[in-house]
Amino acid sequence: MGADREGSGRRRPVRLAAYVGCGALLLAGCASMPDSGDLRDVESTPRQDSQVRVFAMPPRENASSAEIVQGFLEALTSDDPQYETARKYLTASARKTWDPDRSTTVLADAPDPEPAHAGTGEDTDEGFLYRLSGGKVATVDAQHAYAPDDGSYNRTVHLTRLKNSKQWRIDGLPQGVVMGKSDFQRNYVSVNKYYYASNVTSGTGAPLGTVADPVYVREQVDPMTQIVRALLKGPTRWLDPVVTSSFPSGTELKKGVESLSPDDRNRVTVPLNRKADHVGRSQCTKMAAQLLFTFQDLTPTGVVEVELQKSDGSQLCVVTEVQAKSIASHGTGQRPEYQYFIDDRQRLVRMPSANSDKKPESVPGALGEGDKKLRSAAVSRDESSAAGVSADGSSLYVGSLVSGGSLGEAVLHSQGKTADDRLTTPSWDAQGDLWVADRDLKNPRLLLLQKGAGEPLVVQTPNLDGRVEAVRVAADGVRIALIVEKDGESSLQIGRIVRDSQTGERPAVSIIEPRSVAPQLEEVTAMSWAGDNRLVVVGSEKGGVQQMRYVQVDGSTPVGTAPSALTGVKEIAASEDERLPLVAHSLEDGIVRLSSGEQWQKVDKDGTAPVYPG
Template sequence: MGADREGSARRGPARAVAYAACGAVLLGGCASMPDSGDLRDVESTPRQDTQVRVFAIPPQQDASATEIVQGFLEALTSDDPNYDTARKYLTKAAAKTWQPESQTTVLANGPSIQTDSRPVNREGDSGITYTFQGSRVATVDAQQAYAPADGAYRRTVHLTKDGKSGQWRIDSLPQGVVMGKSDFQRNYTSVDKYYFASDTSAEETGQPVAVADPVFVRSSVDPTTQLVRSLLSGPTTWLGPVVRSSFPTGTTLKKGVSGLAPDDQNRVTVPLNVKASRIGSAMCNEMATQLLFTLRNLTPTVESVAVQSVSGAHMCDANEEQAETTAWRASTKRPEYLYFLDAKHRLVRMATGGSGTTGAVAVPGPFGAGTKPLRSVAVARDERTAAGVGSDGRALYVTSLASDGSLGNAVLTSHGATEDDRLTAPSWDARGDLWVADRNPAKPQLYMLAQGVGQPLAVQIPELNGRVEDVRVAADGVRIALVVEKDGKQSLLVGRIERTKSDDQQEVSVLELRSATPGSEEVTAMSWAGDSRLVVVGREQGGVQQTRYVQVDGSTPDGPAPAALTGVLAIAASEDDRVPLVADSQDDGIVRLPSGDQWQKVVKDGSAPVYPG
């Protein structure tokens, strides 16, 4: 698996030839594997153009045990929809019990293979055992959910000779599939499917809030149908407790349906089974909205979705405008302004569609008037209210962005001894709730203020191991990103927000924290930059500071990283990717990055840039 062994050479000639014709590639025996006890690497298929289909070839007559194992591994990386070719390398009994969809294990390089035993002509086991080894990078489970992983991978496969044909076949193997990182990147693509926050709505409109649930689908194996099946099967286990689906339980595609694709009008028709036959128009519209948001994430050219009953009757449909009327989705809400603090620590703003040169003006109200010098700020999603932390980091204030607004008393006060032991920058979600952390070592705590007013509610984080240094809540209000410091290292963790009521008292918890930046030693700044994507400034052990995008599940999205920028102190992004990144650079002040361009200076004397959220 040469693409997974950067800079390595093949250890021997390939045992078969790869053919390319009519947009297809046939793979057979492209791996190099020893016949003796040496430990060597299986070389992966080189990365192919995304339009090229890759097919494996079945086992050859009188193939050796070595060739059977290498052919099987190559078949796992092909575009065979049901792994039918891979099953031909197994005995009939093993082919029936093997479940390749149960899990995909991703290794840093292609699996190394070792054999310690040779076939022997004696009673008992006359087979041969091979061991697959490697360094784990990630796993994708049966729900198609990605999770970073580490540690050693070591599994065995056993081969025997078929009693009738005398051919070597695999009769014992681990469930799932295994492949190197390069083959995984060629075979799979990350896509968001969409559900609705189960107990939240966008404050301004009362609409249900769409929540992205990232999964990986095989990119050349009918991905549209795969994705619709995944959407209908329900949310992943991690997200499930805080979202709902409008599809009735048991809803599936109509029996026999496959090959879903846009027609010549970029419309996708989705036929459903009988479970979806007796629903009202409002629920059907929500179903169509879930489908449209999901399919546009895979194929942006999709313009509409039609839902069809089991009998073929039209039930409902949705285009982009109708879907946005039905549900609130952060990535479709372009912010009106970019906000930051000027040299006098006042809150100023400039239109997001500006030219990039400073045209910032003070916001209406106390924050713009400089009544209270600020250290950090957050602007509500409706851009009518702002929260700010005073210049010493001690007090949090909330005020209207209106000329007649008043400052009032602090809504939260920290008693930390130093500025760095006091309040973090605040953050708003779409329902209008405000989040902030107190870094006071004597009483570190994450707080939530419902609608930005009232008594701060202490948020429970039972799995937290360290101190929260930065907080960014997702617009959907059900996910939160936290920079957590422990023993001098900062990691970026994403947690699930759960709200419950007990004796008329609301309780809020952040559960099942998971790393979004495995391997990072220092996270300097971060911001949500999409429905399931964040932009992060940090460095790995021994590395230099860099800015990159990460998915909430810890995977790395396709596409280039932002242009390099040194000395980044803070970064701001919008879920709407049409809006440029903005950063606070130690050397250049406030700078912005238009799409496909280089960083441009906005203003030298400024700090703490933010978009609404």
């Protein structure tokens, strides 16, 4: 959620005094401004916008019931670490039972309380009731996991007069926190926790790489400590079945540790409880690597070293940034050397992945040097092999990217009646297996070819409602992005890949719990992974024009600008290495690419089907 962040989350320094003093009219207690006295310049030290804090005001004496409800709602959007000020609007009993950490409900607009008398009115000692309502945008649960939600919000807040002071206070309220979208964008930040893939292994059984587990934490309330506590509690529910943590069960921060932060050398020391006292060095370094990867985006300069300590304060292990990269393959691992597409002769060609004026060239091997006409292709992540779909979409070929190599027979055929009812563009996963969907109306299937050969496995999709129109497997090997079409509408779904190798030599593979991550788009026409937690999507809202945007795997919109507009986009390719340019196929301009801070540049007027390895 960042596309409209400007103006709410990034404040100008001139507003600092107002935010720290009385909340710039955002928070209760600032009903008026002084109308006398001298105007004076306020001196302030320049600081990062991220350090601007918003503090709530406590209830004023003899405040009306309406002021109490409004003040409480506004206090929920402040930077009080434990919601201390918000609790002052509650009775003693309500303070004991209210759990603000249970969930955060995000509404399209700030909740607007409407009075509904519980007694005879405010001039009596009887209770008073307010209704809170609005349209939901999302919910953040107790694990900090974000989920889009387009339902309705309807809750009540009950107030009573305190017997001694006769002040109005809230004695009945919903659990959790509620706020409008703009306040959520200002208060919360998305951070990736990292775990290890449990069902993607090398021949030795060691984890091949890390998997991003995005969560939202309060941006101004010690986010580093929040994210460490969240990581130690384990992965979010959706991701949990396919990842593992190296931390022993029950590991927490040492009792008494309230805050973590990097020192002047960008080193973070993390004291742990007794559960971690006896882990071996190999396990400890994996634990520290998880933390180091998680810390990378939390500070402007990054964290370069993590030290773990035992419960007695002695050192458990230390891992540097360089060492962490040797412990786990984080993100994409090796940077792609080339970007690929189909040229006007329907052959596979390539060009350097980084910005270059070098013209595209045919790939070595039969898919680039032979006479087989293609309409789409996929290149393995090590760039040693490629798979190509024939021009009519009926056949899938696999060949090595070695000069002079032969192609052989097709490894897969589709019986679909038309080209649009045949094979999709394939996708290679981290294990070197090849995924493709057959869109044959009589027998639509998602298929997996182990190492790109042999009898295809039919992937089970028990909860997928519709026909798969596009397939992209994430670099981590445990998540898959699918465009699914049903009744003329297409949606972007993220599924969890589950492999069951206990049923024999050929594993059973399933896509479990697919979830929509761009529910506002009625028609999704193209997509590609654009990071370990982000995709670039081309689509349109109901009755709207085509647009291109980034979305995260949890369905939220990442902070930052969307790609600049491009007309008639048919296909889009991005690298999970976010430093590399976007590449697209436009009906008007052919193959074009977009580097950070630049405009779309034309590459090949007649090219189609751009892809990066994967």
